[in-house]
Amino acid sequence: MNEELKALLQSFTEYLQIEKNYSTYTIEHYRHDIEELYVFMKEQGLNSLEVIEYFDARLFLTSLYEKKLSRASVSRKISSLRSFYRFLNREKLVMANPFSFVAKPKKEQKLPQFFYEEEIEAILVACEGDKPLQIRNRALFELLYATGVRVSECANVQMKDIDFSLSTVLVKGKGSKERYIPFGSFAQDALKDYLNESRPKLLKGHNHSNVFVNHRGGPLTPRGIRHILNKIIESASLTGKIHPHMLRHTFATHLLNNGADLRTVQELLGHAHLSSTQVYTHVTKEHLRKTYLAHHPRA
Known part of the structure:
Protein backbone atom coordinates (compact mmCIF):
# COMPACT_ATOMS: atom_id res chain seq x y z
CA MET A 1 0.00 0.00 0.00
CA ASN A 2 1.57 3.31 -1.08
CA GLU A 3 1.61 6.41 1.11
CA GLU A 4 -1.18 8.14 -0.82
CA LEU A 5 -3.58 5.23 -0.33
CA LYS A 6 -2.63 5.03 3.36
CA ALA A 7 -3.37 8.74 3.79
CA LEU A 8 -6.78 8.40 2.10
CA LEU A 9 -7.72 5.47 4.30
CA GLN A 10 -6.66 7.44 7.39
CA SER A 11 -8.72 10.45 6.32
CA PHE A 12 -11.76 8.24 5.78
CA THR A 13 -11.24 6.59 9.18
CA GLU A 14 -11.18 10.01 10.88
CA TYR A 15 -14.37 10.95 9.00
CA LEU A 16 -16.10 7.81 10.32
CA GLN A 17 -14.90 8.52 13.86
CA ILE A 18 -15.61 12.25 14.05
CA GLU A 19 -18.47 12.98 11.66
CA LYS A 20 -20.31 9.64 11.57
CA ASN A 21 -19.48 8.70 15.16
CA TYR A 22 -19.24 5.01 14.26
CA SER A 23 -18.07 2.43 16.77
CA THR A 24 -14.53 1.06 16.74
CA TYR A 25 -15.92 -2.32 15.69
CA THR A 26 -17.72 -0.86 12.65
CA ILE A 27 -14.70 1.20 11.62
CA GLU A 28 -12.50 -1.92 11.73
CA HIS A 29 -14.84 -3.57 9.21
CA TYR A 30 -14.67 -0.54 6.91
CA ARG A 31 -10.86 -0.49 7.08
CA HIS A 32 -10.64 -4.21 6.36
CA ASP A 33 -12.97 -3.90 3.34
CA ILE A 34 -10.97 -1.01 1.87
CA GLU A 35 -7.66 -2.76 2.48
CA GLU A 36 -9.08 -5.72 0.56
CA LEU A 37 -9.76 -3.38 -2.36
CA TYR A 38 -6.16 -2.13 -2.13
CA VAL A 39 -4.88 -5.71 -2.43
CA PHE A 40 -7.09 -6.19 -5.50
CA MET A 41 -5.73 -2.96 -7.02
CA LYS A 42 -2.16 -4.18 -6.62
CA GLU A 43 -3.03 -7.51 -8.25
CA GLN A 44 -4.68 -5.74 -11.19
CA GLY A 45 -1.99 -3.08 -11.61
CA LEU A 46 -4.34 -0.24 -10.66
CA ASN A 47 -2.19 2.49 -9.13
CA SER A 48 -4.88 4.92 -7.93
CA LEU A 49 -8.51 4.99 -6.84
CA GLU A 50 -9.32 7.47 -9.62
CA VAL A 51 -8.61 4.95 -12.40
CA ILE A 52 -11.03 2.29 -11.08
CA GLU A 53 -14.07 1.98 -13.35
CA TYR A 54 -17.35 0.07 -13.21
CA PHE A 55 -15.74 -2.92 -14.97
CA ASP A 56 -13.05 -3.08 -12.26
CA ALA A 57 -15.69 -2.90 -9.55
CA ARG A 58 -17.52 -5.82 -11.18
CA LEU A 59 -14.27 -7.77 -11.36
CA PHE A 60 -13.68 -7.09 -7.66
CA LEU A 61 -17.20 -8.36 -6.92
CA THR A 62 -16.41 -11.55 -8.85
CA SER A 63 -13.25 -12.04 -6.78
CA LEU A 64 -15.35 -11.85 -3.61
CA TYR A 65 -17.70 -14.57 -4.85
CA GLU A 66 -14.71 -16.75 -5.77
CA LYS A 67 -13.65 -16.60 -2.12
CA LYS A 68 -16.99 -18.24 -1.19
CA LEU A 69 -18.00 -15.32 1.01
CA SER A 70 -21.57 -15.15 2.26
CA ARG A 71 -24.03 -12.80 0.57
CA ALA A 72 -24.11 -10.69 3.73
CA SER A 73 -20.32 -10.26 3.70
CA VAL A 74 -20.26 -9.34 0.00
CA SER A 75 -23.10 -6.88 0.48
CA ARG A 76 -21.33 -5.23 3.42
CA LYS A 77 -18.09 -4.85 1.45
CA ILE A 78 -19.89 -3.20 -1.45
CA SER A 79 -21.63 -0.83 0.98
CA SER A 80 -18.28 0.03 2.59
CA LEU A 81 -16.69 0.85 -0.75
CA ARG A 82 -19.66 2.91 -1.90
CA SER A 83 -19.33 4.96 1.28
CA PHE A 84 -15.58 5.30 0.78
CA TYR A 85 -16.03 6.61 -2.75
CA ARG A 86 -18.81 8.97 -1.68
CA PHE A 87 -16.37 10.44 0.83
CA LEU A 88 -13.63 10.73 -1.82
CA ASN A 89 -16.10 12.37 -4.21
CA ARG A 90 -17.18 14.83 -1.52
CA GLU A 91 -13.54 15.75 -0.95
CA LYS A 92 -13.14 16.11 -4.75
CA LEU A 93 -10.46 13.41 -4.80
CA VAL A 94 -12.29 11.30 -7.41
CA MET A 95 -14.87 12.22 -10.04
CA ALA A 96 -17.06 9.10 -10.04
CA ASN A 97 -18.15 6.26 -7.78
CA PRO A 98 -17.55 2.96 -9.64
CA PHE A 99 -19.42 1.01 -6.95
CA SER A 100 -22.65 3.01 -7.27
CA PHE A 101 -24.22 0.68 -9.79
CA VAL A 102 -22.72 -2.61 -8.64
CA ALA A 103 -25.69 -4.71 -7.57
CA LYS A 104 -25.51 -6.08 -4.06
CA PRO A 105 -26.60 -9.70 -3.64
CA LYS A 106 -30.04 -10.30 -2.20
CA LYS A 107 -30.01 -11.10 1.47
CA GLU A 108 -30.25 -14.73 2.46
CA GLN A 109 -33.59 -15.28 4.16
CA LYS A 110 -32.24 -16.93 7.30
CA LEU A 111 -34.38 -16.94 10.40
CA PRO A 112 -32.50 -15.79 13.50
CA GLN A 113 -31.47 -18.56 15.86
CA PHE A 114 -32.75 -18.35 19.40
CA PHE A 115 -32.88 -20.35 22.63
CA TYR A 116 -36.02 -22.00 23.92
CA GLU A 153 -23.25 -2.01 24.16
CA CYS A 154 -23.01 -4.27 27.19
CA ALA A 155 -19.22 -3.93 27.36
CA ASN A 156 -19.59 -0.13 27.42
CA VAL A 157 -22.18 0.09 30.22
CA GLN A 158 -20.89 2.35 33.01
CA MET A 159 -21.77 2.32 36.71
CA LYS A 160 -23.78 5.55 36.36
CA ASP A 161 -25.85 4.02 33.54
CA ILE A 162 -27.65 1.57 35.84
CA ASP A 163 -30.62 2.91 37.79
CA PHE A 164 -31.85 0.34 40.31
CA SER A 165 -34.69 2.56 41.51
CA LEU A 166 -36.27 2.45 38.04
CA SER A 167 -34.72 -0.90 37.01
CA THR A 168 -33.32 0.57 33.81
CA VAL A 169 -29.98 0.68 32.03
CA LEU A 170 -28.89 3.51 29.74
CA VAL A 171 -27.34 2.10 26.57
CA LYS A 172 -25.38 3.91 23.89
CA GLY A 173 -26.14 2.20 20.59
CA LYS A 174 -25.06 2.66 16.99
CA GLY A 175 -24.19 6.24 16.13
CA SER A 176 -24.12 6.99 19.89
CA LYS A 177 -27.93 6.92 19.99
CA GLU A 178 -29.02 6.48 23.60
CA ARG A 179 -31.95 4.45 24.87
CA TYR A 180 -33.20 3.34 28.27
CA ILE A 181 -34.04 -0.34 28.63
Missing part, protein backbone atom coordinates in the same frame (compact mmCIF):
# COMPACT_ATOMS: atom_id res chain seq x y z
CA GLU A 117 -37.02 -21.13 27.47
CA GLU A 118 -35.89 -24.52 28.81
CA GLU A 119 -32.48 -23.94 27.23
CA ILE A 120 -32.24 -20.57 28.96
CA GLU A 121 -32.99 -22.32 32.25
CA ALA A 122 -30.21 -24.85 31.60
CA ILE A 123 -27.76 -22.03 30.87
CA LEU A 124 -28.77 -20.20 34.06
CA VAL A 125 -28.13 -23.36 36.08
CA ALA A 126 -24.66 -23.50 34.50
CA CYS A 127 -24.06 -19.92 35.70
CA GLU A 128 -24.63 -20.79 39.35
CA GLY A 129 -21.77 -20.48 41.85
CA ASP A 130 -20.41 -18.21 44.55
CA LYS A 131 -16.97 -17.42 43.12
CA PRO A 132 -16.44 -13.81 41.91
CA LEU A 133 -16.21 -14.79 38.23
CA GLN A 134 -19.28 -17.02 38.46
CA ILE A 135 -21.27 -14.21 40.07
CA ARG A 136 -20.09 -11.85 37.30
CA ASN A 137 -21.01 -14.34 34.58
CA ARG A 138 -24.50 -14.77 36.01
CA ALA A 139 -25.04 -11.00 36.08
CA LEU A 140 -23.66 -10.66 32.55
CA PHE A 141 -25.95 -13.34 31.15
CA GLU A 142 -29.01 -12.08 33.05
CA LEU A 143 -28.48 -8.53 31.74
CA LEU A 144 -27.95 -9.65 28.13
CA TYR A 145 -31.07 -11.80 28.19
CA ALA A 146 -33.14 -9.25 30.10
CA THR A 147 -32.35 -6.31 27.81
CA GLY A 148 -31.36 -7.72 24.40
CA VAL A 149 -28.43 -5.29 24.22
CA ARG A 150 -25.61 -5.84 21.75
CA VAL A 151 -22.37 -7.24 23.17
CA SER A 152 -20.54 -4.00 22.34
CA PRO A 182 -35.89 -1.83 31.62
CA PHE A 183 -34.76 -5.06 33.25
CA GLY A 184 -36.57 -7.42 35.60
CA SER A 185 -36.06 -8.62 39.14
CA PHE A 186 -33.81 -11.56 38.21
CA ALA A 187 -31.34 -9.30 36.40
CA GLN A 188 -31.60 -6.74 39.21
CA ASP A 189 -30.75 -9.29 41.91
CA ALA A 190 -27.86 -10.73 39.86
CA LEU A 191 -26.45 -7.27 39.17
CA LYS A 192 -26.67 -6.21 42.82
CA ASP A 193 -24.88 -9.39 43.93
CA TYR A 194 -22.17 -8.80 41.37
CA LEU A 195 -21.67 -5.09 42.10
CA ASN A 196 -21.70 -5.55 45.89
CA GLU A 197 -19.79 -8.81 46.24
CA SER A 198 -17.84 -9.65 43.12
CA ARG A 199 -16.82 -6.49 41.25
CA PRO A 200 -14.81 -4.96 44.16
CA LYS A 201 -12.77 -8.18 44.42
CA LEU A 202 -12.17 -8.39 40.66
CA LEU A 203 -11.05 -4.76 40.31
CA LYS A 204 -7.71 -5.49 42.04
CA GLY A 205 -6.84 -1.84 42.47
CA HIS A 206 -7.97 -0.73 39.01
CA ASN A 207 -9.98 2.46 38.84
CA HIS A 208 -12.56 2.60 36.05
CA SER A 209 -16.33 2.86 35.84
CA ASN A 210 -17.12 -0.02 33.46
CA VAL A 211 -19.70 -2.30 35.06
CA PHE A 212 -18.19 -5.54 33.81
CA VAL A 213 -14.62 -6.40 34.79
CA ASN A 214 -12.28 -9.08 33.45
CA HIS A 215 -10.21 -11.42 35.65
CA ARG A 216 -7.31 -8.95 35.64
CA GLY A 217 -9.45 -6.05 36.86
CA GLY A 218 -9.68 -4.18 33.56
CA PRO A 219 -12.84 -3.48 31.54
CA LEU A 220 -14.39 -6.55 29.94
CA THR A 221 -14.20 -6.32 26.12
CA PRO A 222 -16.75 -7.57 23.57
CA ARG A 223 -14.32 -10.37 22.68
CA GLY A 224 -14.10 -11.27 26.37
CA ILE A 225 -17.89 -11.44 26.62
CA ARG A 226 -18.05 -13.77 23.61
CA HIS A 227 -15.46 -16.04 25.24
CA ILE A 228 -17.42 -16.12 28.50
CA LEU A 229 -20.67 -16.98 26.70
CA ASN A 230 -19.01 -19.84 24.85
CA LYS A 231 -17.71 -21.22 28.16
CA ILE A 232 -21.17 -20.95 29.70
CA ILE A 233 -22.77 -22.86 26.83
CA GLU A 234 -20.18 -25.60 27.16
CA SER A 235 -20.99 -25.90 30.87
CA ALA A 236 -24.71 -26.15 30.06
CA SER A 237 -23.97 -29.11 27.74
CA LEU A 238 -25.93 -27.55 24.90
CA THR A 239 -24.76 -28.38 21.41
CA GLY A 240 -22.97 -25.82 19.30
CA LYS A 241 -21.39 -22.50 20.15
CA ILE A 242 -23.42 -19.60 21.41
CA HIS A 243 -23.36 -16.60 19.14
CA PRO A 244 -23.70 -13.42 21.19
CA HIS A 245 -26.51 -12.22 18.95
CA MET A 246 -28.50 -15.35 19.85
CA LEU A 247 -29.36 -13.79 23.20
CA ARG A 248 -30.53 -10.65 21.41
CA HIS A 249 -32.62 -12.82 19.07
CA THR A 250 -33.95 -14.77 22.05
CA PHE A 251 -34.90 -11.57 23.88
CA ALA A 252 -36.94 -10.34 20.90
CA THR A 253 -38.50 -13.72 20.12
CA HIS A 254 -39.61 -14.39 23.69
CA LEU A 255 -41.16 -10.92 23.98
CA LEU A 256 -43.18 -11.41 20.79
CA ASN A 257 -44.16 -14.97 21.75
CA ASN A 258 -45.58 -13.58 24.99
CA GLY A 259 -47.62 -10.82 23.37
CA ALA A 260 -45.34 -7.76 23.08
CA ASP A 261 -46.07 -5.46 20.13
CA LEU A 262 -43.56 -4.99 17.34
CA ARG A 263 -43.02 -1.25 17.87
CA THR A 264 -42.05 -1.78 21.52
CA VAL A 265 -39.58 -4.50 20.59
CA GLN A 266 -38.14 -2.22 17.88
CA GLU A 267 -37.55 0.52 20.44
CA LEU A 268 -35.99 -1.86 22.97
CA LEU A 269 -33.63 -3.30 20.37
CA GLY A 270 -32.66 0.15 19.11
CA HIS A 271 -33.57 -0.66 15.50
CA ALA A 272 -33.81 2.40 13.26
CA HIS A 273 -36.25 0.65 10.92
CA LEU A 274 -39.22 -1.57 11.72
CA SER A 275 -38.20 -3.91 8.88
CA SER A 276 -35.17 -4.97 10.96
CA THR A 277 -37.49 -6.07 13.76
CA GLN A 278 -40.08 -7.74 11.53
CA VAL A 279 -37.83 -10.75 10.92
CA TYR A 280 -38.74 -11.90 14.44
CA THR A 281 -42.39 -12.21 13.48
CA HIS A 282 -41.31 -14.91 11.02
CA VAL A 283 -39.44 -16.67 13.83
CA THR A 284 -42.51 -16.70 16.06
CA LYS A 285 -44.74 -17.92 13.21
CA GLU A 286 -42.30 -20.74 12.47
CA HIS A 287 -42.25 -21.63 16.16
CA LEU A 288 -46.06 -21.75 16.22
CA ARG A 289 -46.12 -23.90 13.09
CA LYS A 290 -43.65 -26.43 14.53
CA THR A 291 -45.55 -26.57 17.81
CA TYR A 292 -48.80 -27.18 15.92
CA LEU A 293 -47.30 -29.95 13.77
CA ALA A 294 -45.75 -31.61 16.80
CA HIS A 295 -48.85 -31.60 19.00
CA HIS A 296 -52.06 -31.45 16.94
CA PRO A 297 -53.52 -34.96 16.45
CA ARG A 298 -54.48 -34.24 12.84
CA ALA A 299 -51.57 -32.03 11.83
Whole structure:
Protein backbone atom coordinates (compact mmCIF):
# COMPACT_ATOMS: atom_id res chain seq x y z
CA MET A 1 0.00 0.00 0.00
CA ASN A 2 1.57 3.31 -1.08
CA GLU A 3 1.61 6.41 1.11
CA GLU A 4 -1.18 8.14 -0.82
CA LEU A 5 -3.58 5.23 -0.33
CA LYS A 6 -2.63 5.03 3.36
CA ALA A 7 -3.37 8.74 3.79
CA LEU A 8 -6.78 8.40 2.10
CA LEU A 9 -7.72 5.47 4.30
CA GLN A 10 -6.66 7.44 7.39
CA SER A 11 -8.72 10.45 6.32
CA PHE A 12 -11.76 8.24 5.78
CA THR A 13 -11.24 6.59 9.18
CA GLU A 14 -11.18 10.01 10.88
CA TYR A 15 -14.37 10.95 9.00
CA LEU A 16 -16.10 7.81 10.32
CA GLN A 17 -14.90 8.52 13.86
CA ILE A 18 -15.61 12.25 14.05
CA GLU A 19 -18.47 12.98 11.66
CA LYS A 20 -20.31 9.64 11.57
CA ASN A 21 -19.48 8.70 15.16
CA TYR A 22 -19.24 5.01 14.26
CA SER A 23 -18.07 2.43 16.77
CA THR A 24 -14.53 1.06 16.74
CA TYR A 25 -15.92 -2.32 15.69
CA THR A 26 -17.72 -0.86 12.65
CA ILE A 27 -14.70 1.20 11.62
CA GLU A 28 -12.50 -1.92 11.73
CA HIS A 29 -14.84 -3.57 9.21
CA TYR A 30 -14.67 -0.54 6.91
CA ARG A 31 -10.86 -0.49 7.08
CA HIS A 32 -10.64 -4.21 6.36
CA ASP A 33 -12.97 -3.90 3.34
CA ILE A 34 -10.97 -1.01 1.87
CA GLU A 35 -7.66 -2.76 2.48
CA GLU A 36 -9.08 -5.72 0.56
CA LEU A 37 -9.76 -3.38 -2.36
CA TYR A 38 -6.16 -2.13 -2.13
CA VAL A 39 -4.88 -5.71 -2.43
CA PHE A 40 -7.09 -6.19 -5.50
CA MET A 41 -5.73 -2.96 -7.02
CA LYS A 42 -2.16 -4.18 -6.62
CA GLU A 43 -3.03 -7.51 -8.25
CA GLN A 44 -4.68 -5.74 -11.19
CA GLY A 45 -1.99 -3.08 -11.61
CA LEU A 46 -4.34 -0.24 -10.66
CA ASN A 47 -2.19 2.49 -9.13
CA SER A 48 -4.88 4.92 -7.93
CA LEU A 49 -8.51 4.99 -6.84
CA GLU A 50 -9.32 7.47 -9.62
CA VAL A 51 -8.61 4.95 -12.40
CA ILE A 52 -11.03 2.29 -11.08
CA GLU A 53 -14.07 1.98 -13.35
CA TYR A 54 -17.35 0.07 -13.21
CA PHE A 55 -15.74 -2.92 -14.97
CA ASP A 56 -13.05 -3.08 -12.26
CA ALA A 57 -15.69 -2.90 -9.55
CA ARG A 58 -17.52 -5.82 -11.18
CA LEU A 59 -14.27 -7.77 -11.36
CA PHE A 60 -13.68 -7.09 -7.66
CA LEU A 61 -17.20 -8.36 -6.92
CA THR A 62 -16.41 -11.55 -8.85
CA SER A 63 -13.25 -12.04 -6.78
CA LEU A 64 -15.35 -11.85 -3.61
CA TYR A 65 -17.70 -14.57 -4.85
CA GLU A 66 -14.71 -16.75 -5.77
CA LYS A 67 -13.65 -16.60 -2.12
CA LYS A 68 -16.99 -18.24 -1.19
CA LEU A 69 -18.00 -15.32 1.01
CA SER A 70 -21.57 -15.15 2.26
CA ARG A 71 -24.03 -12.80 0.57
CA ALA A 72 -24.11 -10.69 3.73
CA SER A 73 -20.32 -10.26 3.70
CA VAL A 74 -20.26 -9.34 0.00
CA SER A 75 -23.10 -6.88 0.48
CA ARG A 76 -21.33 -5.23 3.42
CA LYS A 77 -18.09 -4.85 1.45
CA ILE A 78 -19.89 -3.20 -1.45
CA SER A 79 -21.63 -0.83 0.98
CA SER A 80 -18.28 0.03 2.59
CA LEU A 81 -16.69 0.85 -0.75
CA ARG A 82 -19.66 2.91 -1.90
CA SER A 83 -19.33 4.96 1.28
CA PHE A 84 -15.58 5.30 0.78
CA TYR A 85 -16.03 6.61 -2.75
CA ARG A 86 -18.81 8.97 -1.68
CA PHE A 87 -16.37 10.44 0.83
CA LEU A 88 -13.63 10.73 -1.82
CA ASN A 89 -16.10 12.37 -4.21
CA ARG A 90 -17.18 14.83 -1.52
CA GLU A 91 -13.54 15.75 -0.95
CA LYS A 92 -13.14 16.11 -4.75
CA LEU A 93 -10.46 13.41 -4.80
CA VAL A 94 -12.29 11.30 -7.41
CA MET A 95 -14.87 12.22 -10.04
CA ALA A 96 -17.06 9.10 -10.04
CA ASN A 97 -18.15 6.26 -7.78
CA PRO A 98 -17.55 2.96 -9.64
CA PHE A 99 -19.42 1.01 -6.95
CA SER A 100 -22.65 3.01 -7.27
CA PHE A 101 -24.22 0.68 -9.79
CA VAL A 102 -22.72 -2.61 -8.64
CA ALA A 103 -25.69 -4.71 -7.57
CA LYS A 104 -25.51 -6.08 -4.06
CA PRO A 105 -26.60 -9.70 -3.64
CA LYS A 106 -30.04 -10.30 -2.20
CA LYS A 107 -30.01 -11.10 1.47
CA GLU A 108 -30.25 -14.73 2.46
CA GLN A 109 -33.59 -15.28 4.16
CA LYS A 110 -32.24 -16.93 7.30
CA LEU A 111 -34.38 -16.94 10.40
CA PRO A 112 -32.50 -15.79 13.50
CA GLN A 113 -31.47 -18.56 15.86
CA PHE A 114 -32.75 -18.35 19.40
CA PHE A 115 -32.88 -20.35 22.63
CA TYR A 116 -36.02 -22.00 23.92
CA GLU A 117 -37.02 -21.13 27.47
CA GLU A 118 -35.89 -24.52 28.81
CA GLU A 119 -32.48 -23.94 27.23
CA ILE A 120 -32.24 -20.57 28.96
CA GLU A 121 -32.99 -22.32 32.25
CA ALA A 122 -30.21 -24.85 31.60
CA ILE A 123 -27.76 -22.03 30.87
CA LEU A 124 -28.77 -20.20 34.06
CA VAL A 125 -28.13 -23.36 36.08
CA ALA A 126 -24.66 -23.50 34.50
CA CYS A 127 -24.06 -19.92 35.70
CA GLU A 128 -24.63 -20.79 39.35
CA GLY A 129 -21.77 -20.48 41.85
CA ASP A 130 -20.41 -18.21 44.55
CA LYS A 131 -16.97 -17.42 43.12
CA PRO A 132 -16.44 -13.81 41.91
CA LEU A 133 -16.21 -14.79 38.23
CA GLN A 134 -19.28 -17.02 38.46
CA ILE A 135 -21.27 -14.21 40.07
CA ARG A 136 -20.09 -11.85 37.30
CA ASN A 137 -21.01 -14.34 34.58
CA ARG A 138 -24.50 -14.77 36.01
CA ALA A 139 -25.04 -11.00 36.08
CA LEU A 140 -23.66 -10.66 32.55
CA PHE A 141 -25.95 -13.34 31.15
CA GLU A 142 -29.01 -12.08 33.05
CA LEU A 143 -28.48 -8.53 31.74
CA LEU A 144 -27.95 -9.65 28.13
CA TYR A 145 -31.07 -11.80 28.19
CA ALA A 146 -33.14 -9.25 30.10
CA THR A 147 -32.35 -6.31 27.81
CA GLY A 148 -31.36 -7.72 24.40
CA VAL A 149 -28.43 -5.29 24.22
CA ARG A 150 -25.61 -5.84 21.75
CA VAL A 151 -22.37 -7.24 23.17
CA SER A 152 -20.54 -4.00 22.34
CA GLU A 153 -23.25 -2.01 24.16
CA CYS A 154 -23.01 -4.27 27.19
CA ALA A 155 -19.22 -3.93 27.36
CA ASN A 156 -19.59 -0.13 27.42
CA VAL A 157 -22.18 0.09 30.22
CA GLN A 158 -20.89 2.35 33.01
CA MET A 159 -21.77 2.32 36.71
CA LYS A 160 -23.78 5.55 36.36
CA ASP A 161 -25.85 4.02 33.54
CA ILE A 162 -27.65 1.57 35.84
CA ASP A 163 -30.62 2.91 37.79
CA PHE A 164 -31.85 0.34 40.31
CA SER A 165 -34.69 2.56 41.51
CA LEU A 166 -36.27 2.45 38.04
CA SER A 167 -34.72 -0.90 37.01
CA THR A 168 -33.32 0.57 33.81
CA VAL A 169 -29.98 0.68 32.03
CA LEU A 170 -28.89 3.51 29.74
CA VAL A 171 -27.34 2.10 26.57
CA LYS A 172 -25.38 3.91 23.89
CA GLY A 173 -26.14 2.20 20.59
CA LYS A 174 -25.06 2.66 16.99
CA GLY A 175 -24.19 6.24 16.13
CA SER A 176 -24.12 6.99 19.89
CA LYS A 177 -27.93 6.92 19.99
CA GLU A 178 -29.02 6.48 23.60
CA ARG A 179 -31.95 4.45 24.87
CA TYR A 180 -33.20 3.34 28.27
CA ILE A 181 -34.04 -0.34 28.63
CA PRO A 182 -35.89 -1.83 31.62
CA PHE A 183 -34.76 -5.06 33.25
CA GLY A 184 -36.57 -7.42 35.60
CA SER A 185 -36.06 -8.62 39.14
CA PHE A 186 -33.81 -11.56 38.21
CA ALA A 187 -31.34 -9.30 36.40
CA GLN A 188 -31.60 -6.74 39.21
CA ASP A 189 -30.75 -9.29 41.91
CA ALA A 190 -27.86 -10.73 39.86
CA LEU A 191 -26.45 -7.27 39.17
CA LYS A 192 -26.67 -6.21 42.82
CA ASP A 193 -24.88 -9.39 43.93
CA TYR A 194 -22.17 -8.80 41.37
CA LEU A 195 -21.67 -5.09 42.10
CA ASN A 196 -21.70 -5.55 45.89
CA GLU A 197 -19.79 -8.81 46.24
CA SER A 198 -17.84 -9.65 43.12
CA ARG A 199 -16.82 -6.49 41.25
CA PRO A 200 -14.81 -4.96 44.16
CA LYS A 201 -12.77 -8.18 44.42
CA LEU A 202 -12.17 -8.39 40.66
CA LEU A 203 -11.05 -4.76 40.31
CA LYS A 204 -7.71 -5.49 42.04
CA GLY A 205 -6.84 -1.84 42.47
CA HIS A 206 -7.97 -0.73 39.01
CA ASN A 207 -9.98 2.46 38.84
CA HIS A 208 -12.56 2.60 36.05
CA SER A 209 -16.33 2.86 35.84
CA ASN A 210 -17.12 -0.02 33.46
CA VAL A 211 -19.70 -2.30 35.06
CA PHE A 212 -18.19 -5.54 33.81
CA VAL A 213 -14.62 -6.40 34.79
CA ASN A 214 -12.28 -9.08 33.45
CA HIS A 215 -10.21 -11.42 35.65
CA ARG A 216 -7.31 -8.95 35.64
CA GLY A 217 -9.45 -6.05 36.86
CA GLY A 218 -9.68 -4.18 33.56
CA PRO A 219 -12.84 -3.48 31.54
CA LEU A 220 -14.39 -6.55 29.94
CA THR A 221 -14.20 -6.32 26.12
CA PRO A 222 -16.75 -7.57 23.57
CA ARG A 223 -14.32 -10.37 22.68
CA GLY A 224 -14.10 -11.27 26.37
CA ILE A 225 -17.89 -11.44 26.62
CA ARG A 226 -18.05 -13.77 23.61
CA HIS A 227 -15.46 -16.04 25.24
CA ILE A 228 -17.42 -16.12 28.50
CA LEU A 229 -20.67 -16.98 26.70
CA ASN A 230 -19.01 -19.84 24.85
CA LYS A 231 -17.71 -21.22 28.16
CA ILE A 232 -21.17 -20.95 29.70
CA ILE A 233 -22.77 -22.86 26.83
CA GLU A 234 -20.18 -25.60 27.16
CA SER A 235 -20.99 -25.90 30.87
CA ALA A 236 -24.71 -26.15 30.06
CA SER A 237 -23.97 -29.11 27.74
CA LEU A 238 -25.93 -27.55 24.90
CA THR A 239 -24.76 -28.38 21.41
CA GLY A 240 -22.97 -25.82 19.30
CA LYS A 241 -21.39 -22.50 20.15
CA ILE A 242 -23.42 -19.60 21.41
CA HIS A 243 -23.36 -16.60 19.14
CA PRO A 244 -23.70 -13.42 21.19
CA HIS A 245 -26.51 -12.22 18.95
CA MET A 246 -28.50 -15.35 19.85
CA LEU A 247 -29.36 -13.79 23.20
CA ARG A 248 -30.53 -10.65 21.41
CA HIS A 249 -32.62 -12.82 19.07
CA THR A 250 -33.95 -14.77 22.05
CA PHE A 251 -34.90 -11.57 23.88
CA ALA A 252 -36.94 -10.34 20.90
CA THR A 253 -38.50 -13.72 20.12
CA HIS A 254 -39.61 -14.39 23.69
CA LEU A 255 -41.16 -10.92 23.98
CA LEU A 256 -43.18 -11.41 20.79
CA ASN A 257 -44.16 -14.97 21.75
CA ASN A 258 -45.58 -13.58 24.99
CA GLY A 259 -47.62 -10.82 23.37
CA ALA A 260 -45.34 -7.76 23.08
CA ASP A 261 -46.07 -5.46 20.13
CA LEU A 262 -43.56 -4.99 17.34
CA ARG A 263 -43.02 -1.25 17.87
CA THR A 264 -42.05 -1.78 21.52
CA VAL A 265 -39.58 -4.50 20.59
CA GLN A 266 -38.14 -2.22 17.88
CA GLU A 267 -37.55 0.52 20.44
CA LEU A 268 -35.99 -1.86 22.97
CA LEU A 269 -33.63 -3.30 20.37
CA GLY A 270 -32.66 0.15 19.11
CA HIS A 271 -33.57 -0.66 15.50
CA ALA A 272 -33.81 2.40 13.26
CA HIS A 273 -36.25 0.65 10.92
CA LEU A 274 -39.22 -1.57 11.72
CA SER A 275 -38.20 -3.91 8.88
CA SER A 276 -35.17 -4.97 10.96
CA THR A 277 -37.49 -6.07 13.76
CA GLN A 278 -40.08 -7.74 11.53
CA VAL A 279 -37.83 -10.75 10.92
CA TYR A 280 -38.74 -11.90 14.44
CA THR A 281 -42.39 -12.21 13.48
CA HIS A 282 -41.31 -14.91 11.02
CA VAL A 283 -39.44 -16.67 13.83
CA THR A 284 -42.51 -16.70 16.06
CA LYS A 285 -44.74 -17.92 13.21
CA GLU A 286 -42.30 -20.74 12.47
CA HIS A 287 -42.25 -21.63 16.16
CA LEU A 288 -46.06 -21.75 16.22
CA ARG A 289 -46.12 -23.90 13.09
CA LYS A 290 -43.65 -26.43 14.53
CA THR A 291 -45.55 -26.57 17.81
CA TYR A 292 -48.80 -27.18 15.92
CA LEU A 293 -47.30 -29.95 13.77
CA ALA A 294 -45.75 -31.61 16.80
CA HIS A 295 -48.85 -31.60 19.00
CA HIS A 296 -52.06 -31.45 16.94
CA PRO A 297 -53.52 -34.96 16.45
CA ARG A 298 -54.48 -34.24 12.84
CA ALA A 299 -51.57 -32.03 11.83
